[in-house]
Amino acid sequence: MNVKVLGVKRKIALLCAVVMMLSVLAACSGGNGGSNDPAPQEPANTGGQSAGEGNANAAQAEPLELTIMVPAFSTELPDGSSPVLQELEKYTNTDITMQFVPNSSYGDKMNITLASGQLPHLMVVDRNSASYINAARTGAFWEIGPYLQDYPNLSQANPIILNNSSVDGKTYGIYRGRTLGRMGVSINKDWMEKVGLSEPKTIDEFYNLLKAFKEQDPDGNGKDDTYGTVITKYAGPWDIMQVWFGAPNKWGEGADGKLVPTHMTPEYKEALKFFKKLYDEGLVNSDFAVMDPAVWLDPIVNGQAGVMVDVADAARRIDGRMQEKAEREEPYIDVFQAPVGPKGHRDMPTSGYANVIAISKSAVKTEEELKRVLEFLDKLGDVEMQMLLGYGIEGRHYEMVDGYIKPLTTPEDVALVKELEGMNQMLTFIGPVTPQLEMTVINEKVMQVQTANEEIVVSNPAEPLVSEVYAQKGQQLDNIIADARIKYIVGQIDDNGLDQAIALWRSSGGDDYIAEINKLYEEAK
Amino acid sequence: MGSNHDSLGEKVFDGFNYLFLSIFAVITVLPFIYIFAGSFATEAELSERSFFLIPRDFSISAYQYIFSSNTIFRSIGVSIYITVVGTITNLAFTLTMAYALSRRDLLGRNLIMNLVIFSMLFSGGMIPTYLVVKELGLLNSYGALILPGAISAFNLIIIKNFFQQLPPGLEESARIDGCTDLGVLWRIVLPLSMPVIATFGLFYAVGHWNNFFSALLYLNDHTKWPLQVMLREIVMLSQLAIGDINNMDPNYVKPPEQSVKMAVIVTGTIPILLVYPLLQRHFAKGVLLGSIKG
Amino acid sequence: MDSTLQSGPDAAVKAKKSKATVLGSQRPSWIGKVKKDRWLYVLLLPGLIYFLVFKYLPMWGVLIAFQNFQPFVGFWNSEWVGLENFRNFFANPDFVRLLRNTFILAVYDLVFFFPAPIIVALLLNEIRVNVIKRFIQTMVYVPHFISMVIVASMTYVFLTTQGGVLNEAVFQITGRRIDFLADPDWFRPLIILQIMWKETGWGTIIFLAALASVDVEQYEAAVVDGANRFQRLWHVTLPAISSVIVILLILRLGNFLDNGFEQIFLMTNSLNRTVADVFDTYVYFVGITQGAFSYSTAIGLFKSIVGIVLIYGSNWLAKRFGQEGLY
Incomplete structure (x- = not known):
């Protein structure tokens, strides 16, 4: 039995470990490398x-x-x-x-x-x-x-x-x-032809198109198995569409020059009423509040829905997927700018x-x-x-x-x-x-939409401002509003409930947030 | 346990037991079979049919895709290395400490036990641990994936408990025969604890195999990444909503295909799944030794 | 040693005493014990060093809870704020709701999920055809390897009201669809069912190991005594694994307020958030996404203190009931 040898090895291991530990202790007592640490260990200076x-x-x-x-x-x-x-x-x-x-x-x-x-x-x-x-x-x-x-x-x-x-x-x-101006409305081209509608230029036309996709059997299979647009748990499409209605992009300047958050504007409520109508009439998927974003494209690719409101280049992806199923010369998908709303032609930009x-x-x-x-x-x-x-x-x-x-x-x-x-x-x-990728029909269309979008995007005046209140409570505040919007759309709360949610938002720190943003905004001017 | 004198009640129980366990086994394994089948299916089929066990159009393109570069072979190699070396390290550290702590009369035992329990509940967190690993010079080395987790307090306590349940008479007689504590551990305790060693070896091995987070934190060089980092990333990417992909260059907005995701899951799971049936033998062996020791 | 020179019973007693005191003063008894157990200490040492280096050296991280910690500024230069983070946490209007949700889910977990692997392990143990037993064992532990992200995706596919496989079956039978994913009443059962599906088989392994260590002779003796299978289960098998059960229960109580962040995060949506918000998801939102390290550390510390009370309390209780406990 080589217990003795084992013991010696252990002792050596122990010694090493102790040395190791001491060196760590020593290294730590000097601080953990803050901003004024003059010597990083990486050889950085050549x-x-x-x-x-x-x-x-x-x-x-x-x-x-x-x-x-x-x-x-x-x-x-x-x-x-x-x-x-x-x-x-x-x-x-x-x-x-x-x-x-x-x-x-x-x-x-x-x-x-x-x-x-x-x-x-x-x-x-x-x-x-x-x-x-x-x-x-x-x-x-x-x-x-x-x-x-x-x-x-x-x-x-x-x-x-x-x-x-x-x-x-x-x-x-x-x-x-x-x-x-990256956003765009991607629509199934065949379906548009089938129901005899062209590019939706106004929100009313957009609504009519969704309605037709639901009711006029755009896939021609004789069954009532289609609907208008797909939305998932990722709430981006709602954010985009409310800008169409004239609601500001997160923050907007009120009549008095002060910044107001989007959910406290009348346009926001108008947009929500429209969303609720879409839901009530079955023009949007009934499970949008829980839908897995990973399968967002599936209903469009499989011919259950015909419209997607997101980035314009999504059109290319949907078309790519549909081409994989059955290749053809002409694209399946067309992409358009946002429809014109009551306050003019507006769309959400990226930052x-x-x-x-x-x-x-x-x-x-x-x-x-x-x-x-x-x-x-x-x-x-x-x-x-x-x-x-x-x-x-x-x-x-x-x-x-x-x-x-x-x-x-x-x-x-x-x-x-x-x-x-x-x-x-x-x-x-x-x-x-620089030179571009070779233009396919659909790429060209995406480019056109995105270039034209630059004229109509609504910027967020509070974008460069860094709010302390938001850093602490922002996520909670955002959740209050996002949840209320979804609940309103599916009919769990009414206008009264929406007002209560906004009141809760304000009392949970929203008022401080508004005050801080306005102060920063003034300072930055 | 002769089966010839089973009462009617016992036979009914047996019937229900088989039925219940079979249903449970089917429910647990079906989704994996779907993933397996899906890895051999086409994209079109995956988006059309929400659930299937046999693909309509058989395709191996997903596997061709992931095995077409050497990245996956390299990362499987890394995973196996970490798992093997890591598990041996874990067992060496844990079994020795557990054995020492299993001896009730050891002076200072309670203090150390409290130290262990306390460390299970209070931890310095990600940043301080990272700084220790950095000071030890372990960054960017596989040691950083093995040493900071060398002992799981949870496993240690349970193994210690198993050791405590071994009949004390055996150790006494071994000591009378002139064995030191090391001899007792090596010759008596470990051979008798094969089911426990197999179990916790498995726990540690699976822990290493599934761990992607330490690799992300401690390994800056992507050529050192284990398989799970790849697996995780592919799964997470396919989960991104399109609007979230602002970061990606618009020309390359294409998340991994569903079938590729499934093929990676299959590739990442099958090797470790095979470990368990291999270990099951040791469970039986433990019983055998248990009866000999008498 | 002059005492040996004396004679008589009195002297003998005295001698013994003095010998003991002499020994005691020169070489305290603990040195002898340590010397006797020296090999045990050698065995203990690597583990002990591990705990000191990797668990206790970074322990200063706990103090972040009393700071306004910024990673780049570092520990030594970050501002100390005393109990402010704790005050903010307890004064948070959501605190009661978070505590309630966390607690209810933890109780559900303990009542429904904790016993599941024990029951399945015992049932597996009753299967006498070894091949079938091993086969089932291997199958039920597969889901442990499927990541939560995938589990959540598959849950959606099965349960959505828009053509989910299981919901269609419900529709065929009852004539209506159940909104499993959005209905707050379904949230907790869903979480528990998911975790039972995913981890029950994995959980059986530890009990099967305990069962493998049960002495076969005890079974034989029970058979000789005329015990039937249920009696053997009750009098031999259960007592044999009871100490493992107790230990796992105590350890589980230590993490009582941990709900498994990723699962809950993935299953939360706008319609069930009122019941889905727990400490772990809250910490994610305020801590990880907004860089509030100190605040999330404070919440973690609160959870740990609850855990340590529960762990020591239950350990004490277990010992009162004659169980081994943790140590």
Whole structure:
């Protein structure tokens, strides 16, 4: 029996463990790496450091080391051998480490990263998250607003979106631009022909179309098995449609110039009455309050419903699914702008950006380094980089046909797609316009709708404001209103109940919220 | 337990027992069969038929898709490695500590038991634990997925309880034969506790296999991700509502197909499902040893 | 040792006493015990170090509850706010409703779900054909591996009023559809049924292990005594696993106020929120989505204190009733 040997091993293990523990204790007593921690352990200072020493030429030759943290929407991601990544490094003279974080856990990972004090050079962050706002306020990130004008691409950033994505009026991150007027109404084209209706130009026409889809047997099977539009537990479509009716986009200016939340406007109630009518007449699916958003498209693809109110590019997806079932030349789906309502032609915009890319002060220490990093971000706006990160390498991932991009990758060729996947997450789309994907009929229509939308979108005046009350109670307040809306639509509460819910909202902190937003709004003017 | 002198009541009971358990087993396994069948179905069929057990059009494209790159093989390898090494670590730490704590006369035992129970209820939380792992230099290594969970207090307490129920006479006689405490643990206690070891080995193994969150927190390099991170991400992505996908580039708005999601679930579940039938043998063995020890 | 030189019974007693005191003063009895059990301490050590390093070193995180913690600012520089987070929590108009919902669901769980694996394990134990027994065992533990997201999706597919398979069956029989998913009255039964479906089979494993350790001789003796199967179940099997049952019950009480966040979050909607809001989902909304680390830690601390009271209370009770308890 080798008990003795075992014992010695245990003693050694014990010794190691004790040493380990002591070292941890020692490490912890010094604090956990707050904002003023001068020495992160990652070797972050290479190119920039030597630049600071004055030898500019040598510094330029030395690649800039960058760690970039971005959300991932796939599990097949490029590694160091990806030619796209190598091409990017060559063009920008950098040595890049990509840190992909699955989208569904991005928030947790961001908090952990902030707490650890070891931030990557660049990270994509949610501008609305409380941790980001607090970190920015306490000096985690460079304020880059004053520098942007020095760079050819970044200087073209849209000032309104810059303002929307700022914190307390300061720009701590470069926004990732997105289509502003992204919404649209996708409708089954065959059904429209069958019931003899064309594009719904007004809300009345929209209603008639839904009614016809329910009652006039648009699929021609002789059975009463169709309805108008599909809505799921995700309440986006209601938010969009109430803007059509003239309700503000979250906040609107009242007659006295003060901001009023949307649910306290008369237009909001008008919209809800309309929604209730849709529900009562069976023009929307009866289980909308509980429906799983994962199967949102199914009823349209399977010919049970004919309309979807969401982003315009949903049309492309629905059509894609229907083409998979039975391929044909002509698209199944057509997409239109919002119908005109009593207060004119209005639609809900997106915020114009999806998160911002922030530069951390703990990894990028000097202004010289900052300038090199900004130069990198600026170069990402170049046509070459937008094309590279968006579509890959010409001849390998795509080819140009008549000035349009034609992808050479198919979803099945995972190894090839993988080289490129997720790289577009670092694009800001601030820079010159690049060639487009080859236009199909439906893509063209989506583009038209989204371009035309820019004229009619209603912006949210409170978008750039950061409210303390909302940070504490926002979710509860939102739930009160969202629940009341659904209950009103299905008839569980009447106008009286709706008023009570709004009164509850106000007494639960809503009044403070209104007061704070108005104060911030005044200050920002 | 001869079955020849069963009363009528016992026979009726047997009948109902079989019936009840069979129905229960079918109910529990049907949805998985649906997922299995769905992984071999086409997208069109999946959106049309809400539930089926045999696909109408048989297709293996979902599997072709997920096995077309080496990512899945690599991540399965990682998962197996973490599960095996992790479970061995877990058992080594837990069994030794449980045995020591099972000895009622051990000085300081109550204090340590209270320490263990307290740690089950109060925890520092995600951020402080992360900082400890970071200070130990475990970030981005598989050690970070194994050491911070080396002992589950819950399992420890139950194993300790099992050990306490072993007949004390055996240990006494072994000690008289000149065994130290280590010898007793190795030669007497562990062989007698095979059902317990198999059970908690399984609990730990399944815990490692299913864990995606530590990997997300502690591994920055996506080439090190285990299978569950992939599985989780594919399931979560297919759950996103379209309007929520603001983050995605409009040109690439395409969530994973339903069949791919199902194929990933099947691929991620089958290997660990197979572990249990293998372990079941040890349950029987435990009974056998139990009767010998007499 | 001069005492040995003396003689007579008196002296002998005295000698013994003095020997004991001498030993006691020079080498306290605990040193002897520790020395005797030295190998046990060696066995204990790795585990103990584990608990100190990975559980107690990060324990300062609990103090976040008394701060306004910001991850980037760090623990040492975050502002201390005393009991403010607790005051806000208890003064929250929703507190009573949250407590009520959490409590009712926890009681449902304890009453309906907790015994389920025990019953199934006992029934499985009565199956004498080993192949069938193993086969059923393997089948019932499959759902444990299906993630809650998928379970919630499938629940929708089965129960929706818009063509759900089960609801159509209900419609065929009763002539009307039941809004299982939106009706607040159905929320708790649904949650419990889901968890019973998913975890009962998995839960049986631990009891089956306990049953495997039951001494076969005891059964044989019972058979000789003329006990039938129900009597054997009652007098041999149940007592053999009772201590595991008691321990699992005590440990469950420690997490009494944990309802399983993901499941409830997925099953909540606008129409059933009044009964669905529990501490765990509330913590998610205020804590995770809004970065209120301190506030959610305070709520966690409150739950832990309730848990520790329940765990020690029930442990004490178990011991009064002659059970082993936790230790």
